[in-house]
Every structure is written in structure tokens, then in C-alpha cells.
Amino acid sequence: MHVSVVLFTSDLRLTDHPPLRAALDAADAVVPLFVRDRAVEATGFAAPNRNAFLDDCLADLDSGLRERGGRLVVRSGDLVAEVCRVVTEADADEVHMSAGHTRFATVREERLRSALEAAGRRLFVHDAVTVAVPPGTVTPASSDHFAVFTPYYRQWAQVPLRPAFGTPRRVSVPEEVGGEKVSAHGGSSEVSPALPPGGESAARGRVTAYWRRGLGAYEDTRDDLAADATSRFSPHLHFGTLSPVELVRRARRHGGPGAEAFVRQLAWRDFHRQVLAARPDAARADYRTKHDRWRTERTAAEDIEAWRTGRTGYPLIDAAMRQLRHEGWMHNRARLLTASFLAKTLYVDWRIGAAHFLHWLVDGDVANNQLNWQWMAGTGTDTRPNRVLNPVTQAKKYDPEGTYVRRWVPELAGVDAPLVHEPWKLPGLDRAALDYPDPVIELSDGLDRFRHARGKQP
DNA sequence: TGCGAATTGCT
DNA sequence: GCAATTCGC
DSSP: OOEEEEEESSOOOSTTOHHHHHHHHHOSEEEEEEEEEHHHHHTTOOOHHHHHHHHHHHHHHHHHHHHTTOOOEEEEEOHHHHHHHHHHHHTOSEEEEEOOOSHHHHHHHHHHHHHHHHTTOEEEEESSSSSSSOTTSSOOTTSSSOSSHHHHHHHHTTSOOOOOOOOOSOOOOOTTOOOOOOOOOOOOTTSOTTOOOOSHHHHHHHHHHHHHHTGGGHHHHTTOTTTTOSOOOHHHHHHTSSOHHHHHHHHHHHOSHHHHHHHHHHHHHHHHHHHHHHOGGGGTSOSSOOOOOOBOTTTSHHHHHHHHHTOSSOHHHHHHHHHHHHHSOOOHHHHHHHHHIIIIISOBOHHHHHHHHHHHOTTOOIIIIIHHHHHHHTSSSOOSTTOOOOHHHHHHHHSTTOHHHHHHOGGGTTOOTTGGGOGGGSOHHHHHTTOOOOOSSOTTTHHHHHHTTOOOOO
16 A cells, blocks of 8 residues: 655645645555644744644644544654654655745755655655745846846746645545644633634635625725735735635636735745745845844843834834734734834844744744845845835825724824824823823934944945 | 836925 | 836846
8 A cells, every 4th residue: 555645834724735636646545744843943933823823723634634534643843753753654655745945944855855765765845835936936037036026026927827726535544643632722821812713714714705805905905004904814825724826816817906916915925935045044134235233132122122012102003013912913014114113213123023023923924024024124125225114104194094003002092193193292281191102213313313323334 | 238117205 | 206226128
């Protein structure tokens, strides 16, 4: 009897899953395996919200497999060692998994390949599972990756997508392979109170609802903070409970300006991945350094703490930072504004902001998070000079009624727009009654105050 | 190789 | 509208 192993990573679904399909085609039985890799903790990118969401994903994957006559095998330890152990126990010939695009993922993949080949087994790594268009598929004439989104997108849009696979009817799993008990997360004090549920079932429910109501209006509503009309697919895309290939295909079939704008945003995921695949160090180092001498924990402790806890005195910034902690999620427009505020207005090292986001975001993703932070900090792929988003101007534009601010900052619940966005302009007595902090910095002198610290090195 | 384009801010 | 930088053709 032929047995193959499907190693699940950031692809926790049964629908449109090329490694699972290939494993089923190659063997009479498969072992669907997930390894809680101890080494992930050491990357510094693991976090309570994502661990809780992951528990939901695994529980749902397990029940999906059980409905099809199988089950999910979960192990803990060193990923390479555990996969080898399972391969031996099941006497499997081959292992199928999807490609990762961080340095951690590619190094781990190579270790696994060597270990398996030494044991006479084969590793198959599948592309186009966690992205629609894999890194390296399209490149500019002069480089191994695109550094500007628009020319990338023009080519990306021309790439023929592979067909989307359906959900397998039956998955038989050999009985002799054992694993840990799988159950949905029980919640803990570390986890955001309004964390969304994980798992492919929840993801597909969200797609159905969004396709019915949200997608058509995406172009017009995606930047409206109060409407909160975005898809909220991001955690599902991060954990792979949704397939990017399937989403792009379905959106294109749907058609219209909303679907087009939505597909364009999905292309940003692939764009950031092809940058990170070519420049893995961009997860921690400047992609294009400007030799900034950032303020740090040591020199800006109070400002950083005010930003983290949502007490900067800029209502929109504070609303967004509180939403992040409460939901483990933040509106994309708010991510740009809070990042600009920390990196450009407070002139704090983007890594400090990126680390805070990765701690709380349930969709926290090395490629998207780090490269978006770099984009906003001016060290990334955006070349435009000194782009500072003004938190008051942007608040009036994207939250004109102040609804978003009042939703997250109860101190300002009784203040109307436009003053809700600049409460320091309220008459003295009204302002004193608010119990809301004064701005940590004047917008006008923000950059000037720190610019002396910024200079080119010889 | 000159030129359009880039999740924009400020006048 | 202009700012004023870099990519990619």
C-alpha cells in the first residue's frame, strides 16, 4: 500500500489544496499532518491571538477530514524530526507541502528535503497554494523582483492561474499513526476579547456573505473606517483557510469595479511575497536604507507606550490602536495612519511598530506586515519623499462623522465631528471634562523636532 | 532615454 | 497643481 504525507503549514483548508490533491493522487492513503513547530517561537513572530486562531483552524480541519473518513494528525516538536518520525511510522513514500516565502520557511523546507532524501523519501513542494502568483513568476527585465507595485500588477494580471481544485470526497488515513488531541481554542487573558473564529468553515461562510453584499461596493467603501465594509479575509488568507487562486478566479468571474479593486489588493500580498522571497532580510533590515537614526525604546519610551495603548491624544490613532487590541485586527486604512504616525510623526523605528502589530494582529504576516511598515517608514519599496499622513486630515476624510472614533474611544462619545478629531480645540471646560490626553506631539513640529537626528552617513 | 506612475499632503 | 524620487519600459 502506498502512503503519502500532506504536511499542512499556512494552508489549513481542504478546498483547492494542491498538496492534498497530489498526495491523494499518488497514494492509497494519506497522513494529513500538522506540526506545532517549537522553532516558530524562536522567530519572535509567534503570538497568542494567532495561536488561538490556529487552534480553531486545526479543529475545523480535523472535523472536515473526519467527515471524509479521515482525521488530522497533530504533533509538537522540531518540524523536520516529527515529519521524519511520521513518515517512518506510516512507511510513507513521499511528503507534499506548499512553498513558504520567508527565510525561516525556505531554510526549514531545505532541511526537510535533505532529511527525507537521506531516508530515501521524496519531498514535493507546491506553488500557488498560499499566493495566486508565486514569487519569480513575473520579473522585470533588470532585476529578480519588482520594486514598484504597478508594473508588477500589470504583469501579474496577465499570468494564467492554475485551475482551482474541489474538496476531496474521501480521505483515508492509516490507523497506526497517532497524534495529539485537537480542540478549538478556549480563550485566555492573553487573547483579544473579540478575536474572530478561525477555520475553513468560518472562512467560507464569510466569503458567501461578502460576495452577496460587500464585493460590489468594495471600491467605494474599502477606505471608509466607520462602514467597516472590508472583507476581513486577511486572517483566513494568512492561515490559508481561503485559497488566493480561488478568490481571484471567483472575483474575476463576478466582475465589476469592486471585484477589480479587490483583486488588486490581493495582488499586493503576492507583491510583498516576491519582494521578501528575493530579499529575505527585509523582514528585519531596511529594504532601502535612508540611514535613519530612529528613536527607540530607550529614547522615546513614553511616546511608544502612548501609541501602543491608544493614548496619543490623536483620536483616530487611538481608536485604531484600541481596535487592534480588542479584535486582533485593524482596518487597513487605520494601519497606514498608525504606522505613519509612529514612524514619521514620532520618528520611532518601524521595527518597534511592526513588532507590536505582529504581536496583536490575527492576520500578522511577516511579508505583508514588515514590508507595509517599511513602505510607510520610507525604507521600503515606496520611493516618494517623506510621505507623512496627517492623522487629522485623514480622519476627516475617512471618518467624516467621527463614528469610528466614538466607537473605540468612549471618552469622546459625546463629541461631534469635526471636533471629535481635534478635541484640543474644544473650549477649556468641555475639554477638561473629557479625561482624554493632550496630543503627545504637535503635528507641525514633529519632523522638525527629530530631523536633526536624521542624516546621511558618509 | 525620457516619461508616466506611485494607496499623498499642502496650497 | 505642485512637490521632487525612483522604477521600469
